[in-house]
Amino acid sequence: MARKTPKTTRSRPQRQKDGAPPVVEDPKLPRMGEGEPKPLRGRAAVMPSEPKKDTGTQNRMAAFKRGAGSGDARMPKEGYPDQEPPKPPRRSKSDAPKKKDGYVRLRVLVHDDELSVVGAKFVEGPLAQTETVHPGRAYEVMLGSRRVATGVVPDAGQWRSFPDPTGRAGLGGHHITELPSYEIAVRIPAEDLSMSALPKAQITLYQWRGAAPTELVAGRSMRSQLPGRTNVIATLKGIRLNQLPKQAQAELRQALG
């Protein structure tokens, strides 16, 4: 276990010591038994020895009736219903329409050393951005000199048949078919991707032959940070909407809304 806490250098007793006198925390305060106890500041009442019964009615629980119900919860035959989530707050008319929180999922085709966008979807909700890269394939999305998205691609580019369960000779492992092209999913925070940003977006797919998972510095390109051999598998320099297949154009327009 690594050291979690830096050692303090403040001028105070550093170590417990047998036989040392009591540590005075605040010399302005008395010791127990010194002088008469003072009443607590801002408090005037003493607790009555026989408190009066409450007779109010506002903001009270319903009256308690002893034996009114066992409270023994017999489970309904059909089980308990789902717990009820709170309703989302109503949006008032004065609320300005906001760009929805979410991200864009691009379907990117890898063919030889080229990447092309073949589909896009807007997905609502938060996106976890990984800053840890593991040896293997990974992509990054740069906007200018700023890295806005990263992801690992653990498995791509081949089909594997399951091993034959009957143990026929030669069929014990996978039969592997290397694919000339395959798709990867690239996720980009919606706030970073706009129609105007598309031509500036650069997507790169890497093969990194590192030895161990590596933490990246946010924003900087992966290649400049990864020790060991980093090969570029394919790159897409700029997403040009009018050069995409019609279906992808429509999906990307809708995703960027």
Added chain:
Amino acid sequence: MPDSVTQILASGPPGLKKNIAVLGDGFAAGDQTIYNNKVKELLLDGVFGHDYFYEDAQAFNIFRVNLISNDSGVSQRVYDEHGTPADGSDDTIVSTTLKDTALGYIFSGSWAHCWLESGANTGTLVQNALNTWVPDYDLVLIILNEPGFGGCGGGGFQIVTLGSDWTVMAHEFGHGTGGLADEYCQPGTYTGPEPGAVNLTKNSNRATLKWKQFVNPATPVPTGVNATPGTGICTGFNQGPPPAGWSNDQDAGLFEGASYRDSGIYRPVVNCRMRGNAPPYCPVCYTELKTLMHPVSGHSFLNCYAGDFNGDGKDDLLVHNGNSIMLFRSNGSQLDLVFSAVERIPGSWQFQPGDRFYVGDFNNDGKDEVVVYNSTNWVMEYLGLLADDGNNGLKLIARYDDAMPGWQFQLNDQFYVADFDGDGRKDLYVFNGNNWRIPYLGMLRSSGTGFSVVQRYDANMPGWQMTAGDRHVVGDFSGEGREDLWVFNGSDWVYPYLGMLRSNGTSLSMARRYDNKLPGWQMRPGDRHFVGDFDGDGKADLYVFNGDDWSIAYLGMFRSLGNGLCLVERYDGNAPGWQMRRHDRHWVGDINGDGRRDLFVYNHQDWGTQYLGTMRSNGTGLTASWSADWVGEWNLGAVDKFEVCNYEGVAGQRDLFVHNQDWFGMIRALPSLSLQKIYYRWIHNYRYGRNW
């Protein structure tokens, strides 16, 4: 019947989790039950019911898409393999029988053709289905309504038949989730560069081996050498006899043969899931999956609770993370996962970040149950009772929504576990001083299967006017076998007050109220109370600590007389072996198992380093000892939390679970403190080595 989607594992928003889409092909409307059952069998009970994926289920969402095919069963193709089933290049098609199915897959049963293949429109149909139902998918499982064996995987996809079993799918998920390489062997010598996959290497040097941290120094390296390259064998342990207790899937070494070669390349164990499918992942593959998925799972050790959930006398561990819980069983010296539940448990209780847990034996069966309360994440408050499901897990046996007869739940309800009627079943005291015009205190008696309010106090208890600042502790000060209620208020009156309220099982009576002073002790607002029978006479006594209100810190030991207290010892500034300071924090335990309740004490704020100590009672005084800065490998820190427990199953209560975001430790007091076990990020007992 229209197509539809059902989320069968709900761990969190899709952008924060790995999303598995399951599609079916060749399932007509009348086949949907078969399909649903197969999804459950393969994924929920199979892949996610075992080892790694069971542990990290919280990293995944699973969406089951029900696609209705017009025909039942899938298209068929027959190949003439010309006697060479491993070579598809010479195969010819004998026949193709097409069916009208949702995705158009064609089953061939030919290994060299991946057992199945796409139809003319399959790619588009699959993509359309995914776009419609699971737009953000990471992994895709497609099940064909075909009884024969077959399966084809790659690129995060798996297409399988009804004849497939979950172990091969778990192997494939190893590719799709962790980028793990195959460890199959075929004739041939590897001559390429060092492979990128974590579970392959061409390096046979122990000092620089990728997975050296998992190889016992006593294990020879290499461990398995292929003396007959070209035969296609995967070597076993053949460099001497394997030691007693050797595990072929959990003990790491260096075994020749992997990645479709039988020499020149090595794998970590004899038979990992990436070779044999059925065994669990080896330490190398397991650790890679855990490392990759740990941030996705959202697991931490921040919310930990101790309890003996199987009644073996050893306290186990319950870990709560957002919408999941996990139970780890203690064997006396280590913990092992026995139960993992995401989103809900049978009953049902849906876990949320705001769940508060209270552990106790509420049905007197010798096993601890769990009361869970949530007043923040739902439209109303919920209280549930979770009990042993008979299979190492928990299930909900009672739930109260918003209220129970006699008690209306509110945001700031505070619960105290105590057997107030002495029937051996823990009950609950509940107090609310904030959310009503007047404070309330309720006594919720457990029947073992639920709770009922046997008494409620509105505004007042006998001899005590309740206010918002009341603080409570519980303990049987009368020695009658019923746990009583102690209440202190140091903030709302002109003087502090301490009340001792005796329980008769259905109500409370004031045994003694102290106004302003205890015997030999001037009460102040900063008094902190800890109940424990420190003299072993069967009556719960009281420790009182004050580090705030005087120039020095004070600790008092007050013996219970059954209806009052007497001071047996007061420490001014120092206790024997411990210099008391303002921010000392205490927990009650029984460190030497003598039946006298002692104290654990911790201070991370007032000294140049952190101190964790024990203060052992002899009935009339304390003797302390401590560890500074480190307890074994555990570096004490401000973020550490402690749970007093008895994970060893010995007399008393001398153990501590210590935990923070990433670390979990098991400390025992002998009475000197020693660390027995330490875990980083996840609890796993490696046969050798560890994950940091």
